[in-house]
Amino acid sequence: MRLLLLAFAGLLGVSLPAAVQAQPGVRISVADFLKAIEQHPDISAHAEGIESIKSEIDIARISPDPSLVFGNVSGDISGLNMPQQLYLGIDYTVETGRKRQHRVQLAQAQVRLAEAEHAVFVNEFKRDALLLFQHCWMLEQQIQEDLKYKHEILSLPVTDSAARLKQQLLLMENQLLLDVAQDDLKESLDELNDVVEHVYGSQPVLPGSWVWSFEKYTSAQASRYERLQVSKASADVVHQEVLLMAANRVPDISFSLGNNFVGRATNPEAPSPRYNAITATLSVPLKFSNWHGAERKREELRKESARQQEMEAVGVVEHQFDETQDDIADLSATFTQLNKLIALQERFVAQLPSSQSLEKLEELTQLHGYRHQRWEIFDNISKRKADLFVLTGALPRDPSVLAGATN
Template structure:
């Protein structure tokens, strides 16, 4: 290769590296508005602004309205009538009447309706608590995901910058004849490959930030919340038996299942009350005009009437409503037992998962990261002195990258496992 070709090749390498470097940081340093937020503020805003949770709260108002409806007495009925005997030639006269009727509910129907509506409200309140329990845990995991994705982006970006600097150095060393053109090209290709990984990690990070805005019920088009925090503060010591007992006492969904039994019992009481015969009470007044007929003249008179009506409840021969309420009561009992078993299984599984992730974190904390970093630094130093090959440097770089990525994945898994364990146990002390 002549001197002119060497010069053109070197110039081309410099232009490529400069373009890669500028393009990378033009992409990473985006222009969107960044609103930094810490976990405590974030979870507080989720409770206040989450749209799904806000919609669920209206169920309480609906339940209150249903209680008011259950208290209503049957409406009275007003009847007005007029008659004309139609015998004008014989002067038979005319008349009118007015009547008020009212249904008297027997068997405690009104009380049964009110008790059912009140028990349904208590059930809805417990379901709302359970909704927030899951919302809080899901929002926390979303926040942890945003943190993790930022750490992963930093790892890949730092790896790219290291390889970029190595590629720059290789370009200079190639010009001086210290390495071959193949090695210089290889380091450049590795830098470009890492740059693609950076772009992908950046997209995943921004997607997780957009999910934070979704949970916060925000509509900003040009702003994203940036999660601030670390994976410290997720170390806990638990006793499995105590956790199961706590969950069975505190879990809102189990309390809701228990309240579901009460609702089913009240529904059965209402079904029985509906089979009791009601009474219709009526009173009225009428007026009949003077009959001027010469055969049977009759003076005008005003009759007053009162009476009762007893419905013939042939429908009681069909006990479908009563049977449905009875079986619903049995179903609620089985569902409560199933909820108890389910909660015990969830707590047990979450406990063992958390214990496993704690051991994995301890494994990394025993110096695994430091060792992989020391190996990489040593390989780069040896390569720059010509004592080792580029392939060994690349292998060490990949090992270090994989170790860092695995480390942050384990930290995230450990934090998420604690969140799931406390979700399952019905406790909450997460703060980081």
């Protein structure tokens, strides 16, 4: 399979200079394209959201601030000259149940979730960009094959009116396909250049090769499913939320320490001098409600639901991975057979005598149809490879997956 693809790439490489002349610009490799994509403003903007979430960790570490309490504790309004009492003190709440620790752990879990979601966002962004890159490269090759087909039709000597009419019909049909492909290529290249404009500016870029090789992903490459990281992080957030809720049910202890400023009493029954009195209090809430029992049951249900969703996500992703691998294997087998069929058809066309111009035109049409089928299979393989990339994130982590790197 590998040798067949290299031969296929070599045949396409023969016509590549014509494409360069038709579309002036600098050809960039897949690796260079990926570097440009990683610097895209949309990715940078999405990453900034993680930094704002990280700030929640510092906020979670903050303990309750003390309160300054000042007031008139006892004010005589009876006119009996009883003592006036003013209070100045500090109230402070001591958190119990490791509330601060659980707040920090929840904030850290939320950061991990944001990072996992960002990784999926980046992979999906790269997937779309790489598919566009590959689509542009494929259209160039298709156009070159259509031009080659046109040349083959024109170079064939026609000996009768039926063959001449058939030749004109095929040329017109091919020109329609060429026009569609060239318009598609122009629009796709404009879109491709918009994607890398932040790096290359107004300098036009062109794809230098295909993106995905036809080698099968190994189990080592698939050992970490990017999409599962989101499910795991989401379950961890729920777990930390439940722990924090349980901690919040533990009553806090409040301390109060202050000074009572007692004024002078001049009433004849109980005169007293002016003095200060230290006041210290401890407040411990008492629980008499069974409401918290219902809360615990609800939280356990949330944890169980999160665990169930995580397990289901594992099964779904593994099924998607296996299904995609099978699709790639089937499509690759079809691709191989089409290459063999094209090679045989080319030999058959070459052996037909020029005098059989009508028959040769029919066989050329059949050959061109096989070539178009090959590109359809090639495109489908690319899309399924892109699906694997989003599932595993293997493309940026393993350069050997890139065509042209070690292939």
